[in-house]
Amino acid sequence: MQDSKHVRAITFCVLSIIAMLIGILVVCFTSPKPPEKTCSLILKPLIQRSNQTDSHPHSIVVALFNDDNLLDIAVANAGSDNINILLAYGDGTFASQFSYSTGSDSNPHSLIAGDFNNDHRMDIAVANVGTHNIGVFLGLGNGVFTGQTTFSTGPSRPWAITVGDFNNDNKLDIAIANYGTNNIGVILGYGNGNFSSPTTFSTGYDSLPLSIAVGDFDNDNKLDIAVVNNVTNNVGIFLGHGNGSFEDQMIFTTGIKSQPYSIALADLNNDTHLDIIVVNFNIHNIGIFLGHGDGSFEKQTSYSTGNNSYPISVAISDFNNDNKLDIVVASSQTKNIGLFFGYGNGAFATQVNYLMLTSFNLHSIVVNNFNNDNVLDIVIASYDTNDVNVFLGSFNSTFSDQVQYSTGDYSQPSSVVIDDFNNDDKLDIAVANTNGSNLGIFIGYGDGKFSTQMTYPTGSNSNPRSITVGDFNGDGQLDIAIVNERDRNIGVFLQYRNGTFMPQETYLDTSYYVPFSIISCDFDNDDRLDIAVAYRYINEITVLFGHGDGNFSHGMIFTMYSQYQPFSITVGDFNNDDRFDIAVANELYWYNNNVGVFLNYGNRTFSDQISNPTEFGSYPRAVTVGDFNNDGKLDIAVANFQKPTIGIFIGNGDGNFSSPVIYAIAGEASPISLTACDFNNDSKLDIVVANSGLSNVAVFLGKSNGTFSSPQYYSTGNNSRPYSVATGDLNNDNRLDIVVANSGSNNIGIFLGLEVITFTRKATYSTGLSMHPEYVAVYDLNNDTQLDIVVANSNQDN
DSSP states (O other): OHHHHHHHHHHHHHHHHHHHHHHHHHHHHHSOOOTTOOOOOOEEEOOOOOSOOOOOEEEEEEEOSSSSSOOEEEEEETTTTEEEEEOBOSSSOBOOOEEEEOOTTOOEEEEEEEOSSSSSSOEEEEEETTTTEEEEEOBOSSSOBOOOEEEEOOSOOEEEEEEEOSSSSSSOEEEEEETTTTEEEEEOBOSSSOBOOOEEEEOOTTOOEEEEEEEOSSSSSSOEEEEEETTTTEEEEEOBOSSSOBOOOEEEEOOTTOOEEEEEEEOSSSSSSOEEEEEETTTTEEEEEOBOSSSOBOOOEEEEOOTTOOEEEEEEEOSSSSSSOEEEEEETTTTEEEEEOBOSSSOBOOOEEEEEOTTOOEEEEEEEOSSSSSSOEEEEEETTTTEEEEEEEEEEEEEOOOEEEEOOTTOOEEEEEEEOSSSSSSOEEEEEETTTTEEEEEOBOSSSOBOOOEEEEOOTTOOEEEEEEEOSSSSSSOEEEEEETTTTEEEEEOBOSSSOBOOOEEEOOOSSOEEEEEEEEOSSSSSSOEEEEEEETTTEEEEEOBOSSSOBOOOEEEEOOTTOOEEEEEEEOSSSSSSOEEEEEEOBTBTOOEEEEEOBOSSSOBOOOEEEEOSTTOOEEEEEEEOTTSSSSOEEEEEETTTTEEEEEOBOSSSOBOOOEEEEOSSSOOEEEEEEEOSSSSSSOEEEEEETTTTEEEEEOBOSSSOBOOOEEEEOOTTOOEEEEEEEOSSSSSSOEEEEEETTTTEEEEEOEEEEEEEEEEEEEEOOOSOOEEEEEEEOSSSSSSOEEEEEETTTTO
């Protein structure tokens, strides 16, 4: 009977191999190939069949395993009885994993990295719940490890593990939380990779300790231990004597039926004393215990992680680079990652959900910078989907809801600028109120709020259209120049030194010219500000050269071709000769639409216009400049009113530009104003556009190569018809804010910049599924000189 079983087994194996060979031969012979090429096979075992069908990653640790200064990952797989090593490439991706067995039915639950044999190479220790031992893998310094050496912990079921030098001998020791025997175990290291038998300290009857951490809680330079006791609902503190022994446990309650699950340590309120953070699984919150520095702690302060969230893992770091520690939590039931931003005083903002991972069973979370971009990333172990996921962090900008300040009934503001007019280091706002025929000033308080408007008349029915700022009389105070469309003149307001202004002085009064856009700059390098004006209908720009005392010479006129009508004007050094050149947005009907460039000769003359066509029928209404691709050469951006789009002209550095790259704006937006700045502090210029047709602003985030992301939209209010946009840091938080002139609703709108963190999944690394790959064959199946792979998966019959 026994022989019959053997015969059947051998027959089955032979037939299986023959069937697999036939399948591979069919693939080989039905693939196109040279007639002389024969089909050869290489067969070798890929993986041994295991009784454990799923890996169930339970814990993650991050360390330098191969001395390339790139952070690597190690994972404890409770289901497949092994650990996996993922070696980093430095871009957020990792090499194929190496696996090391922790022993049959070992059920590894937690792991930690440390140098246990003093060879300056990272080793790994793992808590094997199923086999009641600690497994140590000594690192060779190249990402490879020795086989496991085990150290018995008795019938303890070690659930969590950490390291520290508990007896001050400069050799790493191990501490474990023993789920089965309700105690912690301290295992002293000999410095050669070997360890003593554990000494245990009780955590209380039926306490079920699940997580453990090490720190100096009483500032005596001796390491102490903290543990969360899941069933007795408390945190246990063991103060160390510095010789490997500890005081009896002190407990701090986490709340009735709280079931704390995970613990982390940090100084959350900058008092140099360690504090404790726990996740309370059953009451759906995190608990904060602020340390007194003597081994005692304040009562727990809790922050909700959401109804029925069941938080399971916690980590601490500074996510938003404000030098205040934040908390990140993985919640198992709501399957999300939540961030609590810290205020630096031990208090935290309410949770912000950053990742909703509906297909995951979150079990462990670690935080570090895996792609060297100075932004923290997240690695998550997903227990049920048997994989480790890397999410790369990035900073993005968003904006608060708009706050409005009235510019007066029927005022129709059409131009806005931002600057510090009263020298208090707080930005103020100036606005040209077209229908109100006045200049409006809003004094800033430095917190994003402003005074009510002060107004200065520009003349009855003068219709001021555009505004610019500069020190025109050399007194160190900012003055204002404005174009009055209906009065057809230039108005200059000199400042009284306190943020108030003298009555308007006018220049270039004419019954024929229609000034429409204005900019100030020193065009002739005499250290005196000049003014350039674009005139509609007569197709000219005029430069008024400043005397430095608030007066200006009669303008020099530069004529365009007759079919152009300039709508907007700006300046920049487009040919890198240290002279400011002029760019204008020209529109006329459907055909003659372009950006015109006038190169400055430095002697109060300019070149003829160099025309850069925009889209056919685009009607360009606004122009701005910036180095959008970080090549040291100025580029131009234009808002195309009719299309609606923005166009990016990349500069060659010699006054010439490439054809525009077009970015669409949704709907009948009618973009009419734009400016360039860096909203998300990534050293890449972004663009904000005022869309008068849809009453919103659109923000395009730059990618540093001259390209932009799809726009984000922010409403300016129904029928507000924003006509002008400007940017500045209005509340001194190092983030740029937006101001718009809402001509339809007769106000200015302020959007305060907010910095947000986003996480994008970079890669997923399987830790083992139910496929049971048994054998592999390697061959060039499609004659591309690249070896292909065929795998026989015994459990999936494929």
